[in-house]
Amino acid sequence: MDKDPLLQLRVFDLNCWALRYLSKLRQERIALIGDVLSQEGFDLALLQEVWSERDYWELKKKLSSCYPSSHYFKSGVIGSGLCIFSKHQILDTFLYQYSVNGYPYMLQHGDWFCGKSVGLVELKIQDIVFNVYVTHLHAEYCREKDAYLPHRVVQAWELGQFIQHTSKGADIVLLGGDLNMHPEDVGIRLLRGWAGLQDSFTAAEKVEGCEDGSTLLPANCFTNQKEMQFYPQGIRIDYILYKGSSQYKIRCNSHVTTTGTVPGKGIPYSDHEAVVAILSVEKREPDKALNHPIVEPMLVDILNEARMEVRVGLLSAERQRYSCGRMAVLALLLLLMQGTMGLTSMFGRTMQPFPKFSFSLLGLLAVVVLLISAVLYLFHTIEVKILQGTEEQMRVGLQSLHDKLNSG
Amino acid sequence: MDKDPLLQLRVFDLNCWALRYLSKLRQERIALIGDVLSQEGFDLALLQEVWSERDYWELKKKLSSCYPSSHYFKSGVIGSGLCIFSKHQILDTFLYQYSVNGYPYMLQHGDWFCGKSVGLVELKIQDIVFNVYVTHLHAEYCREKDAYLPHRVVQAWELGQFIQHTSKGADIVLLGGDLNMHPEDVGIRLLRGWAGLQDSFTAAEKVEGCEDGSTLLPANCFTNQKEMQFYPQGIRIDYILYKGSSQYKIRCNSHVTTTGTVPGKGIPYSDHEAVVAILSVEKREPDKALNHPIVEPMLVDILNEARMEVRVGLLSAERQRYSCGRMAVLALLLLLMQGTMGLTSMFGRTMQPFPKFSFSLLGLLAVVVLLISAVLYLFHTIEVKILQGTEEQMRVGLQSLHDKLNSG
Numbered sequence: 001m002d003k004d005p006l007l008q009l010r011v012f013d014l015n016c017w018a019l020r021y022l023s024k025l026r027q028e029r030i031a032l033i034g035d036v037l038s039q040e041g042f043d044l045a046l047l048q049e050v051w052s053e054r055d056y057w058e059l060k061k062k063l064s065s066c067y068p069s070s071h072y073f074k075s076g077v078i079g080s081g082l083c084i085f086s087k088h089q090i091l092d093t094f095l096y097q098y099s100v101n102g103y104p105y106m107l108q109h110g111d112w113f114c115g116k117s118v119g120l121v122e123l124k125i126q127d128i129v130f131n132v133y134v135t136h137l138h139a140e141y142c143r144e145k146d147a148y149l150p151h152r153v154v155q156a157w158e159l160g161q162f163i164q165h166t167s168k169g170a171d172i173v174l175l176g177g178d179l180n181m182h183p184e185d186v187g188i189r190l191l192r193g194w195a196g197l198q199d200s201f202t203a204a205e206k207v208e209g210c211e212d213g214s215t216l217l218p219a220n221c222f223t224n225q226k227e228m229q230f231y232p233q234g235i236r237i238d239y240i241l242y243k244g245s246s247q248y249k250i251r252c253n254s255h256v257t258t259t260g261t262v263p264g265k266g267i268p269y270s271d272h273e274a275v276v277a278i279l280s281v282e283k284r285e286p287d288k289a290l291n292h293p294i295v296e297p298m299l300v301d302i303l304n305e306a307r308m309e310v311r312v313g314l315l316s317a318e319r320q321r322y323s324c325g326r327m328a329v330l331a332l333l334l335l336l337m338q339g340t341m342g343l344t345s346m347f348g349r350t351m352q353p354f355p356k357f358s359f360s361l362l363g364l365l366a367v368v369v370l371l372i373s374a375v376l377y378l379f380h381t382i383e384v385k386i387l388q389g390t391e392e393q394m395r396v397g398l399q400s401l402h403d404k405l406n407s408g
Numbered sequence: 409m410d411k412d413p414l415l416q417l418r419v420f421d422l423n424c425w426a427l428r429y430l431s432k433l434r435q436e437r438i439a440l441i442g443d444v445l446s447q448e449g450f451d452l453a454l455l456q457e458v459w460s461e462r463d464y465w466e467l468k469k470k471l472s473s474c475y476p477s478s479h480y481f482k483s484g485v486i487g488s489g490l491c492i493f494s495k496h497q498i499l500d501t502f503l504y505q506y507s508v509n510g511y512p513y514m515l516q517h518g519d520w521f522c523g524k525s526v527g528l529v530e531l532k533i534q535d536i537v538f539n540v541y542v543t544h545l546h547a548e549y550c551r552e553k554d555a556y557l558p559h560r561v562v563q564a565w566e567l568g569q570f571i572q573h574t575s576k577g578a579d580i581v582l583l584g585g586d587l588n589m590h591p592e593d594v595g596i597r598l599l600r601g602w603a604g605l606q607d608s609f610t611a612a613e614k615v616e617g618c619e620d621g622s623t624l625l626p627a628n629c630f631t632n633q634k635e636m637q638f639y640p641q642g643i644r645i646d647y648i649l650y651k652g653s654s655q656y657k658i659r660c661n662s663h664v665t666t667t668g669t670v671p672g673k674g675i676p677y678s679d680h681e682a683v684v685a686i687l688s689v690e691k692r693e694p695d696k697a698l699n700h701p702i703v704e705p706m707l708v709d710i711l712n713e714a715r716m717e718v719r720v721g722l723l724s725a726e727r728q729r730y731s732c733g734r735m736a737v738l739a740l741l742l743l744l745m746q747g748t749m750g751l752t753s754m755f756g757r758t759m760q761p762f763p764k765f766s767f768s769l770l771g772l773l774a775v776v777v778l779l780i781s782a783v784l785y786l787f788h789t790i791e792v793k794i795l796q797g798t799e800e801q802m803r804v805g806l807q808s809l810h811d812k813l814n815s816g
Binding site for chain 2: 071072073074075076077079090091092093094095096097099104113115120161162165166168169170356357360361363364367368371372375378381382385386388389392393396397400
């Protein structure tokens with residue numbers, strides 16, 4: 001029944017965990033990743049957490065013959081960590097940095113410093129236009145009490161909106177990345193529903209590798225065993241998603257994950273497993289052209305659920321802004337009081353009420369607190385604006401969904 | 409020869425200069441703007457510098473009957489200042505915040521705090537899909553020594569890229585806003601060339617209002633006369649730009665600017681003049697369909713010129729990052745020295761070398777300098793990454809242009 005596909009595409013996706021000085025056996029693993037990419041000759045390799053540009057250049061040098069085109073996306077303090085190696089020429093690139101991405105003072109988590117983004121490259125393979133996206137969303141550090149959930153939901157929404165708005169000229173859309181969301185999470189349901197993307201794992205004709213397509217395994221020697229204790233089978237948080245267009249359809253022939261250590265070596269490529277999808281592209285028959293994608297009524301519920309998460313985030317951001325504002329005002333009052341006391345003791349006849357040293361130490365403390373809390377007040381004000389803006393965008397989206405459902 | 413247009417559209421654009429407490433006669437002018445919008449019943453009103461959401465809500469209340477759909481774009485500390493009032497239902501919205509936008513420590517300029525962005529709304533009028541963009545780029549404070557030129561060029565590039573990538577599904581693209589660029593500036597040539605936009609002033613069949621379409625006039629009672637001394641005719645920095653698609657063509661019948669004070673009132677609407685464009689949309693004849701827009705060889709030169717500006721910005725950002733890093737290291741050294749001296753005098757037998765008060769004041773200074781310079785080091789590191797990334801994006805763009813020109 002199936003006719004031969006126009007095109008078969010092999011796509012590789014991996015979170016490389018390559019942070020200089022902090023990631024274990026980084027150089028050895030980057031070399032192994034380079035080896036497998038070079039041996040396998042995929043059409044596209046979508047990599048995340050290549051934090052060091054030196055690693056990127058090393059890979060580029062090694063892979064220049066099989067992947068003549070590549071791009072590293074720069075953003076944040078460290079760099080976005082995102083890069084793409086492609087067998088086919090990259091025609092254009094674009095970067096969208098998520099408007100919220102954790103907090104700069106959460107130094108132990110560090111997501112803020114990476115400027116988490118979604119990178120887009122445009123390719124043309126056999127005259128078929130491909131929009132290829134690579135991304136990495138904010139990590140989840142504690143599933144039970146996930147303070148970053150609203151930010152991740154906003155990122156998922158922005159990712160969906162970015163794909164929706166930028167892919168209208170594309171015949172095929174591919175997205176690969178570490179989404180830091182379990183398959184049933186609201187963010188991924190929103191992304192899939194809103195952008196109309198299919199999941200290579202659930203849609204694949206053949207699945208190989210880890211059970212449930214997991215990409216974080218308790219058996220991996222680099223993963224935190226404590227975080228994995230409730231997930232003996234592992235978790236799937238790395239995805240390859242895709243969609244076709246009115247002209248072309250795409251399906252997943254095979255979805256494969258690596259399963260721990262590299263054959264013949266004692267270590268895995270990363271603390272994540274790699275995902276490989278073999279996709280085939282076919283021309284859509286004209287009478288079956290999908291000009292108007294079907295709107296699922298369930299999407300309304302998902303969007304409402306996401307909007308609720310954004311509201312929860314908004315309340316928390318408003319609380320934090322209030323606390324920072326209050327702290328700044330208190331520090332300012334303390335400084336004013338100290339100033340008055342200093343002037344009184346200088347020009348007046350009263351004795352100095354404090355020893356000079358403690359007095360100036362207190363002043364130092366007040367200045368530092370004032371500076372830090374003023375900066376954080378600004379930071380949380382921006383966060384509040386963005387969350388309010390996202391909620392409003394979602395409201396407009398809901399209104400359009402309702403209209404489409406009613407007219408459909 | 410001309411057939412009747414399918415659709416005629418009247419678009420209004422104005423930088424409203426409505427900053428609470430700082431802009432003169434703000435409330436009176438907002439009321440006048442509301443009056444003219446309500447009397448004229450434009451199809452679209454694209455407003456900038458509506459910094460206060462209260463002003464937006466006041467306008468919304470007043471205009472709800474003639475402009476049933478509207479959107480305010482939120483970003484930055486103050487808000488983007490961008491909003492759109494539309495006679496036609498807004499179907500979707502999206503916001504892209506420019507990745508560079510001045511410096512937070514330039515408090516007197518304040519652009520950084522606005523989170524300068526481009527807002528997109530999608531409309532459908534008589535089944536024709538419109539992508540309408542509203543934006544406001546970084547201001548130019550000193551044309552002779554414009555420290556913000558690289559940032560503005562990056563913004564113009566990102567604006568062009570955003571429009572290019574998001575408008576492929578649109579039949580008609582409209583952009584209105586205060587671009588803070590003179591018509592011959594590299595940024596506007598880049599934007600027009602890269603995104604293929606036409607300028608309503610130069611393309612209009614009929615032009616009315618100020619000479620050369622100026623939107624900043626020396627005669628305006630709110631403008632800074634000193635800044636205008638070399639421009640007795642005024643400057644044109646507010647634009648309405650547009651393009652059609654393979655299906656529809658669009659032309660400008662008339663371009664009108666306001667000319668100072670509102671008739672019958674003693675004051676103008678703002679420190680900028682408003683721009684009104686009357687545009688007509690026609691179906692393109694199938695044999696004249698423009699599937700592949702013509703690539704102008706001149707665009708290569710413009711892109712090279714813009715890339716050079718980005719490089720100048722990169723050098724300056726690297727210098728500033730270096731200065732901040734050096735300052736932070738010096739402050740840290742001073743603190744360490746003070747700590748050692750303090751400990752020596754506490755446990756050793758030596759006398760304290762400084763009076764306690766000056767000693768702790770010096771400590772305070774070192775802490776403040778360390779904090780501020782560390783934050784600025786991070787800020788300039790991000791700036792460097794973005795400028796490097798933009799240069800690389802432009803390089804990919806140039807490569808594609810060369811390929812197109814060679815194959816064409």
